[in-house]
Amino acid sequence: MVRIRFQREGKPGQAYYRLVAVDRRAKRDGRPIEVIGYYNPRLEKEKLKLDEARLTYWRSQGALPSDTVKNLLVESGIWKPTK
Numbered sequence: 001m002v003r004i005r006f007q008r009e010g011k012p013g014q015a016y017y018r019l020v021a022v023d024r025r026a027k028r029d030g031r032p033i034e035v036i037g038y039y040n041p042r043l044e045k046e047k048l049k050l051d052e053a054r055l056t057y058w059r060s061q062g063a064l065p066s067d068t069v070k071n072l073l074v075e076s077g078i079w080k081p082t083k
Contacts, residue, residue, distance in 0.1 A: 002063040004055070006039065007032060016040040019050060019069065021058045034058075039072065048076055 003024045006017040017039045020032035036058070037050035055078070065073065073079035 002033065002058060002061065003066060004036065004058060004063050004069055005066040006069060014042070016042070019048075021054075021063055048072065050078065052078065 001024045002021050004019065004021055007020045007022070007029055008015055008017055010016045018032070018035050019037040019039060021034045021036060022030065022032045026032075034054065036054050037048065039048050041047060065079075070079060074081050
């Protein structure tokens, strides 16, 4: 099963994250299948850069986002929350 989750990058205390499609059994910083976007929580604007077409593709293939990624996508208006 494929998951959409964060992969941590950067120096200690200066983290930024890649949004990746990865096999769910892979380690946090293991090799991803594909990099979908980037998230930098330290920026004021444009914290999230995302290739929405690739996100849609992976969702159509059955990939599930992690809870953190899902919350971020709902907050940014890309993902519609389900009841």
